Amino acid sequence: MSESLLDRHHYLLRRLHSLSGIMPAGAFLISHLTTNSAILWGHANGKWDGMHGGAAEFQHEVSFIHSIPFLLLIEIFGLWIPIAFHALLGIYYARSGKSNLASYGYGGNLRYSLQRISGYIGLIFILYHVATLRWGWTFLVPGGTEWSAEFAGSTMGAIMQGSPDGFTAMGFAIACFYFLGVTLLVYHFANGLWTAAITWGLTISEAAQKRWGYVCAGLGVGLMFAGWAAIIGFAALDVDKARETEMQMIESHAATPEQADTLSTATSKEDH
Amino acid sequence: MTAQQQSNGTTATPAESAGTRTVRFRIKRQDGPGKPVRWETFNVPVQASSAGSGSANVISCLQWIAANPKTTEGKDSTPVVFDCGCLEEVCGACTMVINGKVRQACSCLMDDYAPNDGDEVMLEPMSKFPVVRDLFVDRRRLFDTLKRVKAWVPIDGTYDLGAGPNETPDDQQDRYRLSTCMSCGCCLEACPQYTLEDDEAKWATSFAGAAVISQVQYFNDHRTGATLKKKRLDEMSKPGGVSDCGNAQNCVQVCPKEIPLTESIGKVGRAVTFHNIRKFFSGS
DSSP: OOOOHHHHTHHHHHHHHHHHIIIIIIHHHHHHHHHHTHHHHTTTTOOSTTSOHHHHHHHHHHHHHHTSTTHHHHHIIIIIHHHHHHHHHHHHHHTTOOOOTTTOOOHHHHHHHHHHHHHHHHHHHHHHHHHHHTSOOGGGSTTOOOOOSTTHHHHHHHHHHSSTTSOOHHHHHHHHHHHHHHHHHHHHHHHHHHHHHHHTTSOOSHHHHHHHHHHHHHHHHHHHHHHHHHHHHHHTOOHHHHHHHHHHHHHHTOOSHHHHHHHHHHHHHHHO | OHHHHHHTOSOOOHHHHTTOEEEEEEEEEESSTTOOEEEEEEEEEEOOGGGTTOOOBHHHHHHHHHHSOBOTTSOBOOOOOOOOSOSSSSSOTTEEEETTEEEESTTOBHHHHOOSTTOEEEEEOOSSSOEEETTEEOOHHHHHHHHHTTOSOOOOSSSOOOSOOOOOHHHHHHHHHHHTOOOOOHHHHHOTTOOOOOOGGGGGGSOOOHHHHHHHHHHHSSTTGGGGHHHHHHHHHSTTSGGGOOOOOHHHHHOTTOOOHHHHHHHHHHHHHHHHHHHHHHOO
C-alpha cells in the first residue's frame, strides 16, 4: 500500500513543475532570446563604428555572460537541472492525457495539444542546442564548426549556415530546425504562463483568463520576434566580417562599447 | 406507422405524410464488457415536425429500432440497449456520443441532426466509462469520486443546526448554476485528461474531472457545506485532484447546462493553493 514518491508529493511536484517552467526556464528564455537578437539589432545603437555592429554587440553580451564567476555551476543548478526536472515531469504528466482534437476542435483543446507537442519537440531541440554548442558535440553539426565564446557570432553563423563559407543544404535544415524549436518553445512558455495562472488560482473568471491571455500572447509575440531576429541575424551573417570584428575586439580586449569606441577611433586613425 | 399517426391526432393529410424521411443510424454495438465491438445500421422513418408528430429525437428513434430491430441489410438484430430517464435533459442518463460529440440523446432532435432524407446519424457509447452494453455505460467512477470529495452538506441530525446561514441573492445565484450539474459525464468525455479506467482500484488516484471539481466548489461555497472544506481540498491536492487539469477547457464547451466549469476549476485551484501554503506553515 505504500504510495510512490510521486504520489506522496503529488501537489508539491505539480507546483514545482509549474514554477520551474516560469523560473528559471521562462525567465532565462526571455534573457536568452533578447541577448541573441543583438546579432540583428546590434547595428542600431551605433556604438560599434567601423565594425560589424551585430557581431560586436553579441560578442559584448557573450563576453559579459562568460565573465560571470562559477558560470558552469550556475548553468548546472540554475538551468540544466531545473529544465531536466521540468521536462521529465512534463513527459510523465503529458502521458496521462490523450488528445482528442479530432472530435473537439476547440481553441483551448488545440492549445492543450500544442503545449504537449511543443514540449516534446522543444526538449529535443534544447538537447541538440546545448549538446552542440555547449558540450561540443560537433559531430552533430553539419560542417563541424565548434562554437566558441570568443568568436560567438561568427561560429554561430557558420553553424547555422552549415559552413563558414555560406549556406549549405544541411545548414538550411539546421536553420529551419532552430526556427521550429525556438517558435515552439516560445509558444510553450507563453501558453504555459497562461495556464499556470489558472493552475495557481490567479485568474479565475473567463474575463480574467482572457485578459491574462492577451498579456501572455503579447509577451509571446515579442519573444517570437526576438527569437526570429536572432535566427535571421545568424543565418544572414557575414561570417568573415563578424570574425574580423571579433578579432579586433580580442586584440583590444574591448569588453565594453566604451572600449570599442576607443578601438574604432584607433582603427580609423590607422586608416589615415 | 399508421397507428402512430392516429395516436398523434388526425390532422395528418396525405401531403404531410409524404414528408416522412429515412434517417440512417450507424450504431456502435457491444454485447457486454470485453465483448467484440460491431457496427450496425438501421433505417428509421422520421416524420417532418410539420406532420404534427413533434420532432423525433435520438431516443424516439432508438425506441423505433427496439420495436423493429432489423438492420439495413435486412438482418434480424436485437434492440439497441441504451440508458434514459427524464427525456428533458435534466437527468443525464442518456448521454452518448452522437456524430462524434458527446451530448444527451433526448434533446438531440432529428430536425437539427438529420434534416434530409438519407442523412446519417452515428451513435457511440461514451468512451471514458466502461460499456455495460451497446450505448449503456457504467458511470460509477463519477459517483465514486463525488463520494470521495464528500459532495454533500453534512447534516447527520446529531446536533441542533440552529437557524440556517444568511444567504445573499448573489451567492445563491452563483451556486444555483453549479447546482444544475446532473453528473451526465459530458465534461469528462470531452476532457483529454480524463481517460477510461476499468480498474476500480485506480479510481481514487485518477483524474476527478470538471464535474467533481465544480461540486467541490459548490459545497465549499455553502456555509454549512464548508465544514468539510479542508477534507475536500485535501482530496483535491492528491493525485487525480485539481492540479491534474490540463486546461484544455473542453468541459465548459460541451456542458449542456452551461455551468462555468473553468471558473470552478480556477476557484478550487486558488483554494488548494492557499490550503497547501497554510498546511506547509501551520500543519493543517
